[in-house]
Amino acid sequence: MYRLFFILLFCSLSLTTQAAPDGARLYELNCSACHGLNGEGGVGVPLALNGFLNAVDDKFLFTTIREGRPGRVMPAHPSLSDAQIRAIIEHLRGWEENRDEVTKRQYRQVNGDAERGKTLYGGYCAGCHGSNGEGGHGTGVTFSRPRDLPIMPPALNNPGFLNAASDQMIKRTLMEGREGTPMRSYIKMGLNEQNIDDIVSYVRSFEKTAIHWKPKEEQSPVLTQDSDYSVEETVKNIQRAAIGKNFRIIRVQNLEEGLFPEAEQNKKQVVVYFCNFNFINKALSLDPRIGLFMPCQITVYEDEAGVHMMTINPQYLSRVYNNAELDQACEQMSNVYTEIMEEASL
Numbered sequence: 001m002y003r004l005f006f007i008l009l010f011c012s013l014s015l016t017t018q019a020a021p022d023g024a025r026l027y028e029l030n031c032s033a034c035h036g037l038n039g040e041g042g043v044g045v046p047l048a049l050n051g052f053l054n055a056v057d058d059k060f061l062f063t064t065i066r067e068g069r070p071g072r073v074m075p076a077h078p079s080l081s082d083a084q085i086r087a088i089i090e091h092l093r094g095w096e097e098n099r100d101e102v103t104k105r106q107y108r109q110v111n112g113d114a115e116r117g118k119t120l121y122g123g124y125c126a127g128c129h130g131s132n133g134e135g136g137h138g139t140g141v142t143f144s145r146p147r148d149l150p151i152m153p154p155a156l157n158n159p160g161f162l163n164a165a166s167d168q169m170i171k172r173t174l175m176e177g178r179e180g181t182p183m184r185s186y187i188k189m190g191l192n193e194q195n196i197d198d199i200v201s202y203v204r205s206f207e208k209t210a211i212h213w214k215p216k217e218e219q220s221p222v223l224t225q226d227s228d229y230s231v232e233e234t235v236k237n238i239q240r241a242a243i244g245k246n247f248r249i250i251r252v253q254n255l256e257e258g259l260f261p262e263a264e265q266n267k268k269q270v271v272v273y274f275c276n277f278n279f280i281n282k283a284l285s286l287d288p289r290i291g292l293f294m295p296c297q298i299t300v301y302e303d304e305a306g307v308h309m310m311t312i313n314p315q316y317l318s319r320v321y322n323n324a325e326l327d328q329a330c331e332q333m334s335n336v337y338t339e340i341m342e343e344a345s346l
């Protein structure tokens, strides 16, 4: 009887927590890994800065959380309810000071000339945000950004950003800067309000050229190819094909080497490791986590059905990271694997 009572009590308690989503908890679960538990930033930009929170309205935060920044690291959050997103926003606002004062301070409406803005953008902004507003390179993990930049400059030609940001918000960011980040006040840097309006109009014009993100295709976790040759011949063919594509063979070893005593190893499972240092360096500068699936490797094995080649599909792995550049590198890698395996089976 008592037990039933406690179960009912427990259920009703968990119902109440569902009715009023806990912003702090939701933030911890969905955001803190990138933005830091206290909004101090990490892979994601810091969110607990007054300069940032003062500059943005709730619509900006809502749209950014809902849509993410397609092709950048910031993910979309399609499965959070509107109420959950609002609870997260309230949690973020808890870090802000003097909001009331700020919302009263409006700048005059933006009335700019995008052509003039383009020239100013090239001189003042392109160095960090990219000449087409594509943002800093890489994924923001420490090694993938320049040493002197503690934060990755966000992409400005991003549909997620452009949908979220009002002209006023962009203007305020340029007028006031974001204290505590490399983004400075361009009034203090010597521009006047008209110059800033011109730049805002130019940034707005990215809407016409913004790259629209296509949803990622389903990918198989592994790439496979059958071979009509023996295991030994297939291994040789892979080596030849890899060298033909400017890879260096690192080693060829039994899959079970080191796992089982020599005599008990299955000799019909062989791994070919190979590497192309140019490619690796380029990929690592995008994101050091790419190192997890280096060096390149193809496994050859034989079963009742014949001889097969198999490798992990880099495109499958890159789906976890919402980053267009990384996707491109991984697509290139998947294509090379497929070509090498096809060539080895000819």
Ligand code: HEC
Residues within 6 Å of the ligand: 027, 030, 031, 032, 033, 034, 035, 043, 044, 045, 047, 052, 061, 064, 065, 069, 072, 073, 074, 075, 077, 088, 135, 139, 140, 152, 153, 154, 155, 158
């Ligand atoms: C996988 C890492 C990651 C996760 C998870 C993540 N973010 Fe982000 N977020 C980023 C990055 C990186 C950016 C910068 C966008 C760019 O580079 O273009 C960003 C940008 C933002 C911005 C815009 C900041 C600005 O200066 O305009 C907001 C707001 C934001 N994130 C809030 C959140 C919230 C709230 C959550 C959880 C619901 C979340 N993010 C989850 C990585 C992440």
Ligand code: HEC
Residues within 6 Å of the ligand: 045, 046, 052, 121, 124, 125, 126, 127, 128, 129, 151, 152, 153, 154, 156, 161, 170, 173, 174, 178, 181, 182, 183, 184, 186, 199, 203
């Ligand atoms: C020294 C590098 C640097 C320069 C130069 C620079 N920015 Fe930034 N900018 C940043 C960084 C880093 C951030 C992210 C700040 C943050 O964490 O809130 C930022 C943020 C922004 C944002 C807010 C984006 C968002 O997602 O909320 C806008 C808009 C912006 N910059 C526009 C410009 C324009 C326009 C110029 C030229 C007048 C410019 N920036 C010059 C580094 C720079």
